[in-house]
Amino acid sequence: MEEMILPTSEAMLDGMTHLVSERALEGETLLLNMGPQHPSTHGVLRLLLELDGEKVITVIPDIGYLHTGVEKNMESKTYLKAEVMTDRLDYLNTMGNNLVYVLAIEKLAELDVPPRADGIRVIFTELQRIASHLVWLGTHALDLAAMSVFLYCFREREIILDIMEMCSGQRMMTTYFRPGGLWRDVPSGFEDAVREFIKIFPARIDEYEALLTRNPLFLERVQGLGVLTKENALRWAITGPMLRASGVGFDLRKAKPYSGYEQYDFDIPTQTAGDTYARYQVRMEEMRQSLRIVEQALNKLPYGPVRSNNRKYVPPPRSELGVSMEAVIHHFKLWTEGFNPPAGAVYSAVESPRGELGVYLVSDGGPKPYRIHWRVPSFDNLQILPMLAKGHLVADLVALIGTTDIVLGDVDR
Amino acid sequence: MDDSTSNMEHNPTEFELNSTVQRMVEKFGARVEEFRGDPTLEVRADQIVALCQTLRDIEGFEMLVDETAVDYWPAEAPRFHVIYLLRSVSRNQTLCLRVPLDGNEPVMPTMTGVYPNANWYERELWDMFGIHFAGHPDLRRILMPHDWVGHPLRKDYPLGYEEPQFTFNYEQIQARKLNPKD
Numbered sequence: 053m054e055e056m057i058l059p060t061s062e063a064m065l066d067g068m069t070h071l072v073s074e075r076a077l078e079g080e081t082l083l084l085n086m087g088p089q090h091p092s093t094h095g096v097l098r099l100l101l102e103l104d105g106e107k108v109i110t111v112i113p114d115i116g117y118l119h120t121g122v123e124k125n126m127e128s129k130t131y132l133k134a135e136v137m138t139d140r141l142d143y144l145n146t147m148g149n150n151l152v153y154v155l156a157i158e159k160l161a162e163l164d165v166p167p168r169a170d171g172i173r174v175i176f177t178e179l180q181r182i183a184s185h186l187v188w189l190g191t192h193a194l195d196l197a198a199m200s201v202f203l204y205c206f207r208e209r210e211i212i213l214d215i216m217e218m219c220s221g222q223r224m225m226t227t228y229f230r231p232g233g234l235w236r237d238v239p240s241g242f243e244d245a246v247r248e249f250i251k252i253f254p255a256r257i258d259e260y261e262a263l264l265t266r267n268p269l270f271l272e273r274v275q276g277l278g279v280l281t282k283e284n285a286l287r288w289a290i291t292g293p294m295l296r297a298s299g300v301g302f303d304l305r306k307a308k309p310y311s312g313y314e315q316y317d318f319d320i321p322t323q324t325a326g327d328t329y330a331r332y333q334v335r336m337e338e339m340r341q342s343l344r345i346v347e348q349a350l351n352k353l354p355y356g357p358v359r360s361n362n363r364k365y366v367p368p369p370r371s372e373l374g375v376s377m378e379a380v381i382h383h384f385k386l387w388t389e390g391f392n393p394p395a396g397a398v399y400s401a402v403e404s405p406r407g408e409l410g411v412y413l414v415s416d417g418g419p420k421p422y423r424i425h426w427r428v429p430s431f432d433n434l435q436i437l438p439m440l441a442k443g444h445l446v447a448d449l450v451a452l453i454g455t456t457d458i459v460l461g462d463v464d465r
Numbered sequence: 466m467d468d469s470t471s472n473m474e475h476n477p478t479e480f481e482l483n484s485t486v487q488r489m490v491e492k493f494g495a496r497v498e499e500f501r502g503d504p505t506l507e508v509r510a511d512q513i514v515a516l517c518q519t520l521r522d523i524e525g526f527e528m529l530v531d532e533t534a535v536d537y538w539p540a541e542a543p544r545f546h547v548i549y550l551l552r553s554v555s556r557n558q559t560l561c562l563r564v565p566l567d568g569n570e571p572v573m574p575t576m577t578g579v580y581p582n583a584n585w586y587e588r589e590l591w592d593m594f595g596i597h598f599a600g601h602p603d604l605r606r607i608l609m610p611h612d613w614v615g616h617p618l619r620k621d622y623p624l625g626y627e628e629p630q631f632t633f634n635y636e637q638i639q640a641r642k643l644n645p646k647d
Contacts, residue, residue, distance in 0.1 A: 067605060116608035123593075124617055128624055159501055286527040286554060289582045302554045396500045399531075399550060399561060412548065414535050427531040427550070435585050464608060 095460030130390030192454035232360030292407025390419035529580035544568025
């Protein structure tokens, strides 16, 4: 009979012995590997657990399985080509990634954006926020064994992805926002499609809430679980719904408005409990608020161009190429060499569905970013998982990963 | 809805941030640069922890939003700039700090004592740039595999393909090749 070889604690803890308790080294507690291929880790997250029975003593997150070197790759691409990679970071918030990237370039180059482009950007990032929260809600409920919510959520998410496909040609990897505006204007069916969604969606949120909000099985699992205090949330730089569920009403859309968010009337939902249920409530209310913003933005959407007239950064329209030598030169320069923004360093940030998504962009005056750093919300939010999970059961750990709403493409970059 | 929401309505004036910057210049001899309306303070590495401590405890910058680095290779001293982004949620301000760092001996004091979330950021900087953080509790690689050689975001680290080496550029490429002991 073949002998089964179990990994020793030394092999599992290669270089990490200082992170577990003494008891783990003596073999009194169990070291268990969770992931990287585990359905509830929402991607490829590996957690090394130290367990006493079913109680979690330590969690050691091991990330980097989805690291694709995006920051390094962007340094070798022109600004326009590098934008394609922004979609691949947080694949549930592609429009938001596009937005923060183009905002950084626009800030660096002092590029103007027409009001119509700003309006469409707001509509899309808010629709994207709803779509992202739907994935969170579906998978969070699925982790807690509420299967049907997942199916309903993905039904509505599909409508949003269809709208995105209608405008950008892609369901997820959109690259729709460009420095100085948009790739092109929205097609004629866009307004009807969004209005239809605004009409049906409030009732759908009620439907999810009917399944979960007062469901005793759900409440039993989430109430009082993983309490994050206001002080800890600030100390650990937690942003987004997790911060707001801990009683800090900070939202970049209100605090440092971009793309014309100051013209829309919306509330920042906050809760003070700081537990998993509070985070659920905040995100549910955020979907309703996003819908309010979409409706206002659609009503106010002005007519006009969707791209800046600054030909040093924005390619000329196709129709000009046949009649203007200047346009041909600009077209050629922009698609071969790219544009050269002035040297300097800027930080731009937007409120992604997960928190503060920022870009620190350093330019040396050349056509490629000298250095680009992505400040991603999931990275910080995942860092407190060991703190939240301490003393809870393994089954609750699954709920805690769900409530932090991490996207591993975002964490690993 | 509690008091923190009302804090947000309180719109910060540029004056407040400027006076904070002014106090830091006087106390720590920091150099100020402004680009596109955002001030950046440049300080020496041995002062950064005391500066952040002051900013957190007295000036209300509760949050370390971001910590990253830029490599200005082939410049040697300073080669790296370590960048800290601090945020005051209560006063709605953001402040950027820059610390120039010698490329021959890239060692920084750790920020984990002031902002605990610097832990992973500094692991990432060690992993990607080879910047060592003295006093860090858990300085391991974070994104790359633990047995990886080299620090990928350094400017002298190749992108993944090798440049063809001919007689005319042999020495130039040879000089750029990584030392496996790094």
